[in-house]
Amino acid sequence: MDHFEVFGLPRRLAVDTAELQRKFYELSRRYHPDFHQAAPPEEQVRALEASAGLNAAYRTLRDPIARIEYLVRLEEGRDTKEGATVKPKAPPELLEEMFEIQEALAEAKAGGLDEAGRAALVVQRDRLMARLGDEETRLVGPLSQGWDASQPAERQRVLAAMKEALAIRAYLRTVIDDLNDALGESQEGYVTYRRH
Amino acid sequence: MSRIVGIDLGTTNSLVAYVDEKTGLSRVIPDGEGRVLLPSVVSFTDEGVVVGDAAKRLLVRRPAATVYSVKRLMGRGYEDVKEELCYLPFKVAPCDGIVRIQVGDREVTPPEVSAIVLKSLKERAEAHFGEPVEKAVITVPAYFNDSQRQATKDAGRIAGLDVVRIVNEPTAASLAYGLHRLKAGVIAVYDLGGGTFDISILRVKDGVFEVLATNGNTHLGGDDFDRAILVWLLDDILSKHGVYLGRDSEAMQELRLAAEAAKVRLSTEERTTLTIPFEGFTYHREITRAELEGLIGKLVDSTLGPCRMALADTGLALSDIDEVVLVGGSTRVPLLRRRVQELFGKTPHSQLNPDEVVALGAAVQAHILAGGITSMLLLDVTPLSLGIETLGGIVSVLIPRNTTIPTSAREMFTTSVDGQTVVDLHVVQGERELAKDCRSLARFELRAIDPMPAGMPKIEVTLLIDANGILQVQAKELRTGKAASIEVKPTYGLTEAEVERMVEESFAYAEADVEARLLIETRNEADTVITHVERALRQGADLVGEEERGRIRTALEALRAARQTDDRDRIRELTTELNRATEHLADVMMDAALRGALASKRASEIMESTS
Numbered sequence: 001m002d003h004f005e006v007f008g009l010p011r012r013l014a015v016d017t018a019e020l021q022r023k024f025y026e027l028s029r030r031y032h033p034d035f036h037q038a039a040p041p042e043e044q045v046r047a048l049e050a051s052a053g054l055n056a057a058y059r060t061l062r063d064p065i066a067r068i069e070y071l072v073r074l075e076e077g078r079d080t081k082e083g084a085t086v087k088p089k090a091p092p093e094l095l096e097e098m099f100e101i102q103e104a105l106a107e108a109k110a111g112g113l114d115e116a117g118r119a120a121l122v123v124q125r126d127r128l129m130a131r132l133g134d135e136e137t138r139l140v141g142p143l144s145q146g147w148d149a150s151q152p153a154e155r156q157r158v159l160a161a162m163k164e165a166l167a168i169r170a171y172l173r174t175v176i177d178d179l180n181d182a183l184g185e186s187q188e189g190y191v192t193y194r195r196h
Numbered sequence: 197m198s199r200i201v202g203i204d205l206g207t208t209n210s211l212v213a214y215v216d217e218k219t220g221l222s223r224v225i226p227d228g229e230g231r232v233l234l235p236s237v238v239s240f241t242d243e244g245v246v247v248g249d250a251a252k253r254l255l256v257r258r259p260a261a262t263v264y265s266v267k268r269l270m271g272r273g274y275e276d277v278k279e280e281l282c283y284l285p286f287k288v289a290p291c292d293g294i295v296r297i298q299v300g301d302r303e304v305t306p307p308e309v310s311a312i313v314l315k316s317l318k319e320r321a322e323a324h325f326g327e328p329v330e331k332a333v334i335t336v337p338a339y340f341n342d343s344q345r346q347a348t349k350d351a352g353r354i355a356g357l358d359v360v361r362i363v364n365e366p367t368a369a370s371l372a373y374g375l376h377r378l379k380a381g382v383i384a385v386y387d388l389g390g391g392t393f394d395i396s397i398l399r400v401k402d403g404v405f406e407v408l409a410t411n412g413n414t415h416l417g418g419d420d421f422d423r424a425i426l427v428w429l430l431d432d433i434l435s436k437h438g439v440y441l442g443r444d445s446e447a448m449q450e451l452r453l454a455a456e457a458a459k460v461r462l463s464t465e466e467r468t469t470l471t472i473p474f475e476g477f478t479y480h481r482e483i484t485r486a487e488l489e490g491l492i493g494k495l496v497d498s499t500l501g502p503c504r505m506a507l508a509d510t511g512l513a514l515s516d517i518d519e520v521v522l523v524g525g526s527t528r529v530p531l532l533r534r535r536v537q538e539l540f541g542k543t544p545h546s547q548l549n550p551d552e553v554v555a556l557g558a559a560v561q562a563h564i565l566a567g568g569i570t571s572m573l574l575l576d577v578t579p580l581s582l583g584i585e586t587l588g589g590i591v592s593v594l595i596p597r598n599t600t601i602p603t604s605a606r607e608m609f610t611t612s613v614d615g616q617t618v619v620d621l622h623v624v625q626g627e628r629e630l631a632k633d634c635r636s637l638a639r640f641e642l643r644a645i646d647p648m649p650a651g652m653p654k655i656e657v658t659l660l661i662d663a664n665g666i667l668q669v670q671a672k673e674l675r676t677g678k679a680a681s682i683e684v685k686p687t688y689g690l691t692e693a694e695v696e697r698m699v700e701e702s703f704a705y706a707e708a709d710v711e712a713r714l715l716i717e718t719r720n721e722a723d724t725v726i727t728h729v730e731r732a733l734r735q736g737a738d739l740v741g742e743e744e745r746g747r748i749r750t751a752l753e754a755l756r757a758a759r760q761t762d763d764r765d766r767i768r769e770l771t772t773e774l775n776r777a778t779e780h781l782a783d784v785m786m787d788a789a790l791r792g793a794l795a796s797k798r799a800s801e802i803m804e805s806t807s
């Protein structure tokens with residue numbers, strides 16, 4: 001059963017999250033191991049698996065971006081590992097800027113980051129954050145709607161556009177992480193983007 | 197289903213509770229003398245094992261054989277705890293794997309010590325119900341990792357309990373509140389006990405308690421406040437009396453207990469005085485609340501970061517939090533209340549007794565599991581990301597922190613050498629990128645892979661975190677469909693064989709039977725009084741007359757003699773008598789100490805005004 005099927009939903013990206021939560025609670029009451037303590041072992045195992053499957057489905061579907069990543073994976077017939085669906089890709093219009101940032105990062109790593117350099121990195125970071133925001137808005141907005149409205153013949157094209165956007169998003173997040181690291185602003189022990 | 201009790205296995209205090217079928221209310225179970233809290237202290241004496249209040253009284257006199265705060269050592273290795281060992285009076289020798297405590301000529305592990313506490317609670321419950329109690333829900337700090345949870349489960353087994361569920365303490369507390377007091381909404385539970393700190397943020401709706409995020413520090417609590425005071429007292433004693441007591445474990449215990457008592461008083465009073473008689477001098481000192489706050493301020497503030505991180509993980513804003521609940525004895529500290537209130541901008545709840553609320557909630561969860569409550573459901577999360585070490589020591593996260601449990605992840609593995617039949621897997625927990633910076637949970641060896649060219653076998657590994665937050669691993673070779681056998685080497689845990697041995701051995705640590713125990717307690721009390729009187733006679737002899745000294749000596753000798761017999765009533769009687777005989781001397785000594793303290797203060801004032 002895929003995550004959409006768990007909730008009895010069609011493979012569409014528009015999801016009513018309040019309804020999803022209601023359904024999650026309802027299904028949890030059915031599957032959660034708490035309510036199968038007295039059952040025979042095989043049934044307990046089944047409940048455990050169903051409950052784990054439900055939790056995974058809810059975690060994925062309640063978040064609009066994770067939902068898109070999952071859909072792409074599903075459409076491509078890969079349903080194993082969660083996480084990276086696509087290879088990160090630099091936004092084409094920012095290639096030159098990226099080059100500069102990488103250089104600045106290398107310098108910072110080598111030890112030298114003066115006040116001006118720092119300020120420049122902060123500006124860059126904030127610009128990339130804004131760009132990331134745009135990419136996410138596009139994914140959750142027009143691209144998601146595009147998928148839901150598409151005819152079977154158009155699906156491959158929409159899927160490719162979503163993959164491209166996800167790849168750019170992944171790239172931006174990695175660079176933002178690196179910038180935060182270089183600026184010493186990432187929280188100790190908390191890698192924010194890269195790993196989640 | 198048979199009866200299931202709820203147990204709060206605390207760093208400082210443990211207790212057991214149940215839900216009363218008739219009223220539907222959660223109740224804590226007192227011991228024969230009406231005491232609800234069982235101090236989590238275990239003393240290994242020649243007569244047998246002593247636990248609870250009786251063991252607590254042995255802290256000062258038998259420091260090397262009396263184990264306390266063992267929860268801080270659960271599921272940990274020597275390297276993790278070596279910094280604090282200098283504060284612990286019992287011996288922990290360097291070794292690989294889990295911590296092992298040396299008492300006398302035997303070695304005990306933290307789960308075995310916890311098992312003794314659990315067993316005592318089990319017996320307490322059995323006495324209450326008049327029937328055997330075999331099943332329990334046991335609570336752990338939400339931020340406990342897999343090893344610490346497993347160690348707790350092992351402790352239960354060693355105690356002869358079927359641990360049907362490990363529940364997180366803050367979540368348990370929310371269940372206790374939820375029974376009657378909570379409106380629907382988002383609540384933050386802030387739990388600071390003796391040894392651990394947790395923050396959990398939950399959404400409560402339609403009887404479902406959904407944990408959204410949790411964070412914390414399994415090594416921060418009232419013990420650390422006490423330690424901060426203790427270090428300060430050591431300094432003060434050194435400068436005032438020229439004596440460094442840091443290596444005298446009896447004195448250290450005395451100071452630690454005095455520090456804790458002063459801390460507790462300062463929660464309700466603005467200032468308090470400490471008077472502790474030592475060999476050769478009596479230490480006297482006043483502490484104000486402001487001074488205490490200066491000592492513990494940093495520790496209190498260090499709980500705020502985790503609160504913010506948990507909130508960030510929920511994706512909610514501070515203003516989305518509807519209620520804040522305080523749990524744990526340390527949340528009685530006024531400074532802490534102020535800080536929490538400032539952070540959340542809300543007056544926190546603390547209507548339920550913060551010492552009891554976790555056990556009450558554990559009982560609710562036990563009742564849910566027994567089928568007694570069907571309207572409530574707790575959905576908890578795993579506190580730490582779980583991953584596998586990959587090439588170059590990088591962690592590949594398979595289950596991110598704050599994922600609702602139970603949860604599972606699948607991953608494919610293969611071989612890298614022709615004919616390879618074993619694949620190693622290193623599972624870690626934590627938020628860092630490198631495996632060496634995370635918590636190593638276990639190494640798994642997947643065996644019985646048929647020899648094939650490199651890269652051919654397809655081994656599917658399933659990591660499952662169950663509703664206890666404990667990891668289970670399964671592996672299957674997909675080409676042959678054979679289940680790969682797995683050998684688990686827990687990094688910081690007991691092996692299955694060790695647990696089994698301990699279950700069998702646990703009767704070797706059997707508590708001295710009731711009569712013997714009472715006798716031990718009575719003797720202990722007598723010993724404490726004897727020690728005090730001997731010291732008082734040495735220090736304050738010239739403060740009272742010859743006749744009075746004589747009377748005290750007679751009473752002292754009488755008790756000494758009685759102590760050698762098994763006559764419990766007589767020992768108790770003579771203890772009371774000796775106490776009475778010394779009352780006056782004690783008063784006089786206290787006055788002298790106070791005068792001394794005033795005199796030295798005056799002297800220092802004079803110094804100041806002349807300099």
Ligand SMILES: Nc1ncnc2c1ncn2[C@@H]1O[C@H](COP(=O)(O)OP(=O)(O)OP(=O)(O)O)[C@@H](O)[C@H]1O
Pocket residue numbers: 205206207208209210267365388389390391392393417418419456459460461463523524525526527528529550551
């Ligand atoms: N009035 C008080 N003021 C300050 N601290 C207090 C007060 N009462 C109790 N404490 C402290 O609370 C701690 C014990 O709290 P509690 O019983 O909740 O801990 P625990 O459940 O045993 O520990 P944990 O939950 O960390 O395992 C001790 O450190 C004790 O000194």
Ligand SMILES: [Mg+2]
Pocket residue numbers: 204206207365389390524554
């Ligand atoms: Mg507690």
